[in-house]
Amino acid sequence: MSEQREPVDVVGIGADGWDGLSPAARRRVEAAEVVFGSRRQLDLVPPGAAERVPWPAPLLPALPELFAAHSGRAICVLASGDPQFHGIGATLARVLGPERLRVLPHVSSVALACARLGWAEQDVAVVSLVGRHPELLHPEIQPGRRLVVLSSDAHTPARVAALLVARGFGASELAVLGDLGSAAESRVDSTAGDWPHPEVSALNVIAVRCVPGPEAERLPRTPGLPDSAFQHDGQLTKRDVRALTLARLAPTPGELLWDVGAGAGSIAIEWMRCDPANRAVAVEHREDRAARITANAMALGVPGLDVVVGAAPEALAELAAPDAVFVGGGATAPGVLERCWAALRPGGRLVVNAVTIESEVLVADWYARCGGELVRIAAEHASPVGGFTGWRPAMRVTQWAVAR
Structure with a gap:
């Protein structure tokens, strides 16, 4: 963090440029000795005495040194619209500290888009694709859902349209609003x-009203996606057991999950789909399965899933402390449960699914020592028996769940 303690002005500016700024915002820009911003933003303000510094790329690692280099000078940062809404203001608050910033927000592009469309802002989902994968849209693509998508560039609307078509939502209505406010x-x-x-x-924003076609598959955020939604080789926590497992893992926004012995990555993926702020690490020792996890994560809208190729417990050594741990494979490997239990944050949850006699004996012993819940899960599915229908039982799962 920079040692400089002078306040930093962060001024939101729209596509309407200097004319759209309030008198107070103009005074902040005019009083600055150095102005930071993108080249487009810097071109929106009239010439002045201040030095103009365009953002370097990559931006984040350069910020501490950049501000240190201008220590002692009056600094103004130009931001698009509302600096704290998917903007540079939130980044600077993390890097410099919120007490350093004096933020003057402008009207956000989301507010302008909803004003043009007559949409209620509280009823839309906002997804930023600025420098991010379009696949992040997948969890939000739901029948009747209204989305406001912050574009990365001139080609983003075409990519969004193609993704909707691939999902069976080709009838969805798109309105692409360019240069809002100018x-x-x-x-x-x-x-x-x-x-x-x-x-x-x-400079565009995409408004989407999701309309499914007859071929569209429902992929809700609620845990328990169809097994067919995942690529797998049989190593998959099946739908019914998966829903019960996630209920006991109890995802909370912003928490970190370890999915140990991840197989197809279904638990980690559904954990992350519960909320955009959720994070997960999928640990899998086989490279072919790890590749499937990555493909599943992309297809189901959580490209940020961290996939670690390696065997537990060694592969867990450098990971950040988790809020929850799921062990779906490898529970009997020496030291795995000990490492997972020791790593949990206070209040963290550990869930272990056992399908073999050896793993059942192990979780029964841990249950006797640590408490929690021990549950036997059995599911049966209707299937043809000759010309009739009968019940076909799935493999039973013994589940141990405990909070630290």
């Missing part, structure tokens, strides 16, 4: 399936 403001409307523009204004 004299050059534009709007293009179409369905995803008929999207005609490979390129639009680079």
Whole structure:
């Protein structure tokens, strides 16, 4: 962190540029000795005495040194719209400390988009694709859902349209709003399936009303996705058991999960789908399965899943302390449960699914020593028996769940 303690002004600016700034915001910019911002943002303010410094790339690792280099000078940072909403303001609060910042927000592009469309802001889901994978949209693509998507560039709308079509939501309505708030403001409307523009204004926001087609598969955020949603080789926590497992893991926004012996990664993926702030590490010793986990995470909208190839407990040594741990494979390996239990944060949850006699004996011993819940889970599915229908039992699972 920089040693400089002078306040840093963070001024939100829209596509309407200098004319759209309040008198107070203009005074902050005019009083600065150095102004940071993107080249586009710097071009929006009139020439002045201040030195203009465009952001370097990559930005985040350069920030402490950049501010230290201008120590003692009056600094103003230009930000797009509301600096604290998917903006540089939140980043600077982490790097410099919130007490250093004096933030003057502008109207956000989301507020402008909803104003143009007559949408209630509280009823839309906002997804930023600025420098991020379009697949992050997958968890939000639900029937009737309204989305406001912050674009990365001129090609993002075409990518979003293609993703919707691939999901069976080609009838979804898209409105691409360009240069919101400026004299050059534009709007293009179409369905995803008929999207005609490979390129639009680079400064755009995409409004989507999700409309499923007859072939669209429902993939809700609630745990228990169909087994067919995952690529796997049989090493998969099945749907019914998976839903019960996640109920006991009790995902809370912002928490970190270890999925040990991850197989297809279904537990880690569904944990992350519960909330965009959730994080997970999938630990799998086989490289082919680890590759499937990565593919499943991308296809189901959680590209940020961290996949570690290695055997537990050695592969757990350098991981950040978890809020919850699931052991779906390898529980009998020496030291695995000891390492997982010791690593848990206070209040953390450990869930172990046992399907063999050896692993059942192990969890029964831990249950006797540490308490918690010990549950036998059995599911039967209807299937043909000749010309009739009978029940086919799935392999029973003994589940131990405990909080630290």
